Amino acid sequence: MKYLCLVYSDEQDLHSLPDSPEDRECAAYAQSLVGSGHLLAGEALQSVNNATTVRVRGGEVHITDGPFAETKEQLAGFYMIDAKDLNEALRIAQGIPPARVGSIEVRPVRQLQVD
C-alpha cells in the first residue's frame, strides 16, 4: 500500500532544539528507505514564509501569501512510501528524524475512481 507521511513541525523547533535533526541525518534516512525499496518520493520543504496559496472560485483566481491554514505546526516535508500495511508504515514514520520535534501524519493514498 502507498502511504504519504506528512512531516509537521513548528518551524522554530525544526532546527533549534537539542533533538532537532540535521539535514545529513534526514538525507541518510531517506537513502536507507530507498535502499529497502520503501521510498517512492520525498522532499523537505522551504519555510511557509515562501508559500503562496492559490484558489479558484467561480473561474476567478485568488492568489494569497502564506499557507492555507494558520496553525502552529507547519508542513515541513513529505515521504511517499510503499509499505506492506499500516504497522510497517508507522515503523517507517517513527524513524523519520523530525518526528522527535514535530509529528508525522501517516495517510493512506486513495485511488481516484475514474471509470
Added chain:
Amino acid sequence: MCTETTIAHIYQQHSRQVLATLIRLLNDFDLAEEALHDAFASALKQWPAEGMPENPTAWLVSTGRFKAIDKLRKFNREAALPPEIIELEAQEGNTDEPHLADDRLRLIFTCCHPSLSPEAATALTLREICDLSTEEIARAYLTKPATIAQRIVRAKRKIQTAGIPYEVPGKQALPERLPRVLQVVYLIFNEGYHTSGGAELLCQQLAEEAIRLGRLIAELLPEPEVLGLLALMLLQHSRRDARCDAQGDIVLLQDQNRQLWHQNLIAEALTLVPRTLVGRATGPYALQAAIAALHAQASSTEATDWQEIHGLYHVLYSRNPTPVVALNLAVAQAMAGETEQALTTMTQLAENQLTDYCPAHAARAELLLRLGHIREAAASYRRALQLSTQTPERRHLQKRLQECEEK
C-alpha cells in the same frame, strides 16, 4: 444427541474464536460476521440430524469460509472473478490449534490498534470480542445505539482503508502496542464501575466483561502488566458489594464492611501479584495492583500498611508523574501520618492542575474535616459538588457537607 441447546452453548464458547479465524481467512470483518452466522445456521440444520462433527470449531470455520466464498462468487457472477476470491479459494484455510489461539490475540490487537480512538476501540472490542450488541453497548455508555453503530462502522472502515494488519505485534513492537490494549480493557472496566453521568454506580456487566477480557489476554499473553491489570480489576471488583449501601449511596473504603469483600477474587489476585513485580521494570498496573492487594489484606483502615502504600505510590509517581497520581500519593501520605505535607500538596493540586477534578476537592475536604478545619472542608465539598455528575457521588458529598454545616 446434538440439540439446539448444545449448539447455543458452542456459540457462547467458541463463536468469537471462529469469528477471529474467519476475519484472518477472509480479511474482512463484515464478511466474516456474515460467514459466522451462516456457519451456525448450517450447524442448526445439519448437526441435530447428522450428529456433531468431531471438531466443531474447525467445521464452523471451514463452513463459514466456504459460504463466504460462495457468496462472493454469486455477487460477482456477471463480472470476472476479482483476484481476491481466486486467491482466497486457492488458500488452504489454516485451522491448526496454535493458529486459532493466535487469531484471538490478532483480533484483540486489531480492535485496540492505537490508530483507532479509545472510544472506537472500546466499542469495537465490546462488539467483536465480547459479542455485546450495539444496543447493549449503547445502554452501558448512555448513548444512542445509532451512535455506537456508526462508531463501529467507521472503525471497521479505517481498519480496511488504512491497512491496519491482522497481526500480533512482534517482540520489539509489543511494548508500544500492549499499553493501548490494556487501556481499552481498563476503560471498559471503569465504565462499568462509574457509569459516567448515570444514576447507577455499578454497571456490573461491563466490569465483568473487562475481567473476562483480562483473563483471556492473561491466558494468551501472560506479560507482567497483563497480569497486573487483571489483578487490579479483580481486587477492585472484590469490593463491589461493599461500595454502596442499601440506598445506593457510596461507602468510602475506610467505612466499608470488609466482610462483603469477595474473598475468591482477592485470592485469585493475590496469586497473580507476585508474578507482576519485576523489579525496576514493574509497570503501573502492577503497582496499582500491589497497592490494592495491601488494602485487600488489611482487616481495617487502621490495620492497613499505609507506609508501604505510600512507598508504592512514590514509585508509581516516579514512573507516571501525573497530577492524579500526585493526589493519590498525597492521600496515602496523609494516612501514613504526614498530614500537613499532604494538605499542602492537595491544596496546590486543587488550586492548579486539578481545579476541575471532583475527587481532588473531595479528598481535600475529607482531610480538612479530619483535621478539624470545618469551614474550609465545607467550601471544598461545595466545590466538589459543583463538579460531580454521578447521582450517588452527589448524595455522598451532600451528606458530608451537611455534617460540616451541623458542626
